[in-house]
Amino acid sequence: MSDQTTIPYLPPQASVEPIYIRYLDELKKAGFSGDIETSFGARLSLATDNSVYQQLPQAAVFPRSTADVQLVGKVASRAEFDAVRFGPRGGGTGTNGQSLTPGLVVDLSRHMNQVIEVNPEQSWVTVQGGLVKDKLNDALRPHGFFFAPDLSTSNRATVGGMINTDASGQGSLVYGKTSDHLLAVKAVLADGSLLETHAMSLAEARQKAAGEGSEAQVYRQVLASCEQQRELIDQTFPPLNRFLTGYDLKHAIDWEQELVDVGRLIAGSEGSLAFVCEAKFNITPLPKIRTLVNVKYSDFEAALRNAPAMVEANATSVETVDSKVLNLARQDVVWHSVSDLIEDVPGHDMQGLNMVEYADQDEQAHQQKVAALTAKLDDMIAKQEAGVIGYQLTCDLASINRIYGMRKKAVGLLGKAKGSRKPIAFAEDTCVPPENLADFIMEFRALLDSHDLQYGMFGHVDAGVLHVRPAMDMCDPEQEVLLRQISDQVVALTAKYRGLMWGEHGKGYRSEYGPEFFGEQLFSELRKIKGAFDPLNRMNPGKIATPFDSDEQLVSVDAKKRGGYDRQIPVNVRDSFTQSVDCNGNGLCFNYDVTSPMCPSYKVTADRRHSPKGRAGLMREWLRQVTELGADPTTLEQQASSLTAQAKATFAKWKRSFFEPASDDFNHEVMDAMKGCLACKACTTACPINVDVPTFRARFMNLYYQRYQRPMRDYVIATSEWYTPLMAKAPRLANAVVGNSLTSWLSEKTIGMVDLPLLSVPTLKQRLHHNAALAFELDEIKSLSAEVRKELVLIVQDPFTTYYDAQVVEALVQFISAMGKQPVLLPFKPNGKPQHIKGFLSAFAKTAADAAAFLNELHALDLPMIGLDPALVMTYRDEYKHALGDARGEFNVMLLQEWLLPQLSALPAQAPSNKSYTLFAHCTEKSYLPTTHGDWQKIFSHFGGEVKNQPVGCCGMAGTYGHEAPNQQNSKELYAMSWAEPMAQTPQHQVLSTGYSCRSQVKRMEGFKPKHPVEALLELVQV
């Protein structure tokens, strides 16, 4: 490593090929109305999916309409652009690199994501290709319908992606695959021409085939291939519920009904035939009644072998999990949500679980089916047959969802494996006839065991689909070789059991196995189909098939992998930055749901760079580039705290800002993405891998500003905990200065801060002048007898509530007194959160050490300590741990509900009143304490009140984010996204909000300040 004192300048890496630059210029001139991105960062954010592969595209376009997509093809049809290639993209959640391309990404998810028409009378819906599946179901639910094919990634995968991978999942025996519901497609071919498909008579299809142009060419080839190879097709295509991706020649013509549907070929074509711009689906009535039977087994094999019996008992779906997945769930907080629904069986060790669901319209028929199954299970238990040790029924929807939520979470937990070996997707969706599944799995397990690999298994046993992700280290070149070896072995093994390796998630880079699977003759037909749709091999080249008569190659399992880049980062740096390196790209952070905390900056920008995955990807690449140039970020971090290094850096920065012209520096691209983060911490808990953007963002900023000048605003924010107490000594004067229009104008124009809040008048000190809070004297507290001391409750002040919302602290003092305890207001100590947010890490470490020393001294007295603001309280738990390690000590600052709940039964209960409130909880609090809503409900009910939970996402303020001028628009849009509407529907006096930021955002947007729950509790107890 070099002796550099700051991070180096990072020159542009892979520049965009000239042909793409010319093409994009022409596209713009032709009137393309969508976005065009060519920056390295934007390209990098689309270079990965959930697979092990990494492929940098040339650029990305985000069309706004079908006409835009047509322009993409039409401009490329000019001879000079023959070499331009396309990769259609939706949610980018593929597990085998399906959407990765070396050409131009055409991403429909950003703008083409609307429901066009719902027709409940005729049970169909039309949608745009970039619509997320759960959003579609949100639109259908009020009509009593849903889009039946299910998939685990339903909150971020798009219908375009679903069609192109022919997605399906739980319940596929009954609910089918995406292609089973596809009525019509409006697609655009590579030459920009429209192709509109629907099921039509053979005569109509022949008429189309007799015409001219691209559409006619497609129909001619489809008719020729299906008619001439009918017998071979029937022999070759496996009789499985799951079809493999490829071109579904078997279903393109329904010979019985003499109907032709070219849409069946587009389904499962992995973007290699056409862009799906719009689709028409049939929709399914929501089941009126559901029951989940959780069948417990002594071992996983027993669960597998018993699954066909469950299917025979007419179940809608049968899902299974192995002991590894079950045990992960048991060790996680998620188990609390289901422990009463999946209880242990006394005297037995539960090592396998089948979740057997019945979902029906007819209640009587439903009950009969459930009764038949339970009778069968009772019999098995009595006879100690089939390893069944017990079962439990769950009938209400909320509990059913909790169990499925546990299953999904546990599967995500597999990804959190410690060490360098991480579960990876490459053979994770094998499918064999269900009756062969148990034998197949036993052999598959033996195969993985022979390579000494760790894994967990779960799957849709009713359809014979098994999910398994062996833990491997892709930074180790030998493991990469092993991946190829196991791939080949699994292909052979699935063939032995009359199944296939790609039973659910598509082929992608596994396309090389296509010829072997289909056989030469049939694969030639697939190539002819490809040639008819896309003669120049522009559409996702190398995936599924290449045009007949071309010498283009299929992509291969050996394609360039992410590990090939990651292994360039030295191990010590990788280990130090696991918060970013470990992102596996599953895309959970793209959650579309505006009421979920994850991830506000992505939601408001629809730009993948501004998601946790985008930031983690940029950070990984940054680490790679920085270390390649000889700098070690971990060493630089240590140096950054020395005064000499800081002095040198200041001088160099100053020199640089005068003498170095603004440069095309990758450091700035990373910084742009980091600046957009609200540091709300939703990713830290909601990401299954716990990718922690606020932590690596602060570390990046710390190093970035060793090289570049900081904006003045950062200093103003970072020092706010020091000057605010001084301002509060003369609050009226301070408010007169801060609140006047000249200061507002100046603050916006100079430091870029807007809507600065006003200090509380009267101040907290004035409010507590005659109050019951004990003045803090450490020696006096120490000298109190244990009897007296146990009545004390310490209040830890934070700068925001104390100085800007003093009435909340006053309410807390009064409430604690009302509970018969003695409140003690601790002297204000800076918490350091504003320093951390801006990446002043050395200063933060000092602040944290100081505060921790103080709080640990109090902790030794065994007194409860309460803080009011969730963001600051969580800083003590999380950022302090990172900064101080073991030196953080054991002190525990609790939120009010954490203190109240355990002792609730000992506090005097109150009769129910008519007081009702609505809680808009803080995102950080919801993320770290998932039970928060229920906790507040129990507390309010104890004191005779009622509190309703209002699901909301981020309010858009997030500390100082919303006060920074460059974030204004996003901050307000975020508020409009999920807060504005429920706020408008809730009477002001009923609104409760736990976060200081949220209360001040409501004040800014609505003109009133909501109460903190403690103010409402005080109202209740003072009645």
Ligand SMILES: Cc1cc2nc3c(=O)[nH]c(=O)nc-3n(C[C@H](O)[C@H](O)[C@H](O)COP(=O)(O)OP(=O)(O)OC[C@H]3O[C@@H](n4cnc5c(N)ncnc54)[C@H](O)[C@@H]3O)c2cc1C
């Ligand atoms: C954790 C996890 C769990 C999963 N579980 C399931 C599951 O239960 N069932 C299942 O079926 N899959 C599952 N998958 C795989 C994946 O989510 C699906 O394949 C999904 O359908 C992909 O949708 P997407 O919008 O993300 O598409 P992308 O990944 O963006 O693209 C997938 C393919 O479709 C093409 N494509 C996308 N949009 C268009 C368009 N508009 N026009 C033309 N081509 C297009 C792309 O070129 C690519 O070939 C899972 C993935 C992960 C990471």
Ligand code: SF4
């Ligand atoms: S940040 Fe987390 S949720 Fe997002 S893609 Fe990475 S691992 Fe998945």
Ligand code: SF4
């Ligand atoms: S901290 Fe919040 S805004 Fe930042 S990446 Fe994580 S979820 Fe997104």
